[in-house]
Amino acid sequence: LLRWNEVRYRKKGLPPGTMGWPVFGETTEFLKQGPNFMKNQRARYGSVFKSHILGCPTIVSMDPDLNRYILMNEAKGLVPGYPQSMLDILGKCNIAAVHGSTHKYMRGALLSLISPTMIREQLLPTIDEFMRIHLSDWDNKIIDIQLKTKEMALLSSLKQIAGSDSSTISQAFMPEFFKLVLGTLSLPIDVPGTNYSRGIQARKNIVSMLRQLIEERRASKETHQDMLGCLMKSEESRYKLTDEEIIDQIITILYSGYETVSTTSMMAVKYLHDHPRVLQELRKEHLAIKEKKRPEDPINLTDLKSMCFTRAVIFETSRLATIVNGVLRKTTEEMELNGFVIPKGWRIYVYTREINYDPFLYLEPLSFNPWRWLDKSRLESQNYLFIFGGGTRQCPGKELGIAEISTFLHYFVTRYRWEEVGGDALMKFPRVEAPNGLHIRVSSY
Numbered sequence: 098l099l100r101w102n103e104v105r106y107r108k109k110g111l112p113p114g115t116m117g118w119p120v121f122g123e124t125t126e127f128l129k130q131g132p133n134f135m136k137n138q139r140a141r142y143g144s145v146f147k148s149h150i151l152g153c154p155t156i157v158s159m160d161p162d163l164n165r166y167i168l169m170n171e172a173k174g175l176v177p178g179y180p181q182s183m184l185d186i187l188g189k190c191n192i193a194a195v196h197g198s199t200h201k202y203m204r205g206a207l208l209s210l211i212s213p214t215m216i217r218e219q220l221l222p223t224i225d226e227f228m229r230i231h232l233s234d235w236d237n238k239i240i241d242i243q244l245k246t247k248e249m250a251l252l253s254s255l256k257q258i259a260g261s262d263s264s265t266i267s268q269a270f271m272p273e274f275f276k277l278v279l280g281t282l283s284l285p286i287d288v289p290g291t292n293y294s295r296g297i298q299a300r301k302n303i304v305s306m307l308r309q310l311i312e313e314r315r316a317s318k319e320t321h322q323d324m325l326g327c328l329m330k331s332e333e334s335r336y337k338l339t340d341e342e343i344i345d346q347i348i349t350i351l352y353s354g355y356e357t358v359s360t361t362s363m364m365a366v367k368y369l370h371d372h373p374r375v376l377q378e379l380r381k382e383h384l385a386i387k388e389k390k391r392p393e394d395p396i397n398l399t400d401l402k403s404m405c406f407t408r409a410v411i412f413e414t415s416r417l418a419t420i421v422n423g424v425l426r427k428t429t430e431e432m433e434l435n436g437f438v439i440p441k442g443w444r445i446y447v448y449t450r451e452i453n454y455d456p457f458l459y460l461e462p463l464s465f466n467p468w469r470w471l472d473k474s475r476l477e478s479q480n481y482l483f484i485f486g487g488g489t490r491q492c493p494g495k496e497l498g499i500a501e502i503s504t505f506l507h508y509f510v511t512r513y514r515w516e517e518v519g520g521d522a523l524m525k526f527p528r529v530e531a532p533n534g535l536h537i538r539v540s541s542y
């Protein structure tokens with residue numbers, strides 16, 4: 098059987114590599130051995146090799162220059178290649194499902210919602226108000242910081258999207274959203290009881306909640322200063338979206354910022370706990386900001402800009418924990434890459450994890466050292482930084498995500514001290530998560 102699969106995918110010009118078993122390919126090895134599987138294959142076959150993972154023949158690229166080229170050249174037929182389950186559940190107008198001019202338009206509409214002006218005038222005040230409430234009342238409690246940061250990422254976005262209406266829908270929305278997320282990474286077989294089928298149902302429920310909200314707002318004729326308000330005010334906007342597009346845009350925003358923001362926040366708490374000197378420096382930065390303000394003054398853009406060490410902590414956390422292992426693309430036609438011929442329809446896994454531990458880019462790459470990011474002009478603008486992706490699909494929510502995590506850290510470190518209860522396992526691959534939660538004992542600072 099192993100040979101059969103090799104022969105099936107034997108084609109002149111393909112990169113070296115193994116294809117594993119029919120149907121399953123090398124998915125088990127990939128999931129079980131994780132980064133070591135990738136490193137072993139690289140040692141054997143070089144930085145570009147073929148494999149068969151997650152149901153598709155796949156080219157894995159660990160070559161930083163080729164990765165950059167792929168991300169910069171979507172127009173040459175290198176479009177997003179996310180799994181079918183994700184496309185079905187996130188909707189056909191979702192940003193990863195559209196290419197070319199439609200992508201440009203949807204991305205433009207999204208960027209207008211999260212522009213620097215919007216962050217300053219609308220989003221930051223909303224985030225501040227949310228964080229104050231979300232982080233109240235943790236004193237003298239054992240809390241699961243994984244759960245708290247997940248709720249935070251979702252509910253904070255929901256408040257930015259639906260303003261005060263978010264509090265009326267949030268309780269019904271949250272469980273549906275969690276089911277939707279699980280469904281996006283599942284086998285697309287619509288049989289009752291599967292994660293996929295629950296995800297599809299959750300999407301339907303979320304769509305109907307959002308549709309009802311849109312209809313209520315239209316009927317009331319009130320104007321709203323939130324993302325949905327802006328999306329619905331299409332007469333004055335450059336971007337006119339249909340209701341279906343508005344709904345998929347909202348699901349895109351919620352989904353894209355959810356796991357990235359929550360996991361980065363959780364891992365920042367973990368690293369700060371393990372590195373008291375970093376925590377001390379971070380706290381110093383936030384206490385200085387707090388001292389200059391009255392207790393009721395919200396975090397504003399000037400405060401955010403002064404949080405240089407916080408930004409460094411966020412980048413160092415994303416790097417060391419590798420919150421994003423890479424991104425997926427697929428070829429729309431046969432093409433040549435690095436001298437290899439890649440057939441039409443193959444997946445390309447732009448695997449960027451290892452670049453985070455490259456000793457030429459990061460001295461002592463395995464140590465948690467936020468200070469390395471302080472010379473912002475150097476590290477943040479280097480060509481091989483893929484924490485937020487690159488090229489035409491580079492994360493549009495980067496500054497918004499950093500603003501959320503920074504505001505969370507502000508209230509967390511100025512209000513509380515904490516210690517780990519201990520014993521909680523942390524998984525690093527295929528995604529960073531604490532399977533049984535990450536419990537900390539919190540007391541007031």
Ligand code: HEM
Nearest residue numbers: 192350353354357358421424484485486490492493494498
């Ligand atoms: C620390 C937080 C975040 C990280 C590490 C992160 C990371 C990434 C990465 C690696 C990509 C590239 C995906 C690809 O090329 O296929 C991406 C794209 C994207 N991100 Fe983020 N992200 C974060 C926060 C956010 C937030 C808060 C939003 C909310 C608006 C957001 C919205 C998006 C969207 C819509 C895309 C797709 C862009 C496109 O296809 O044009 N992200 N993000």
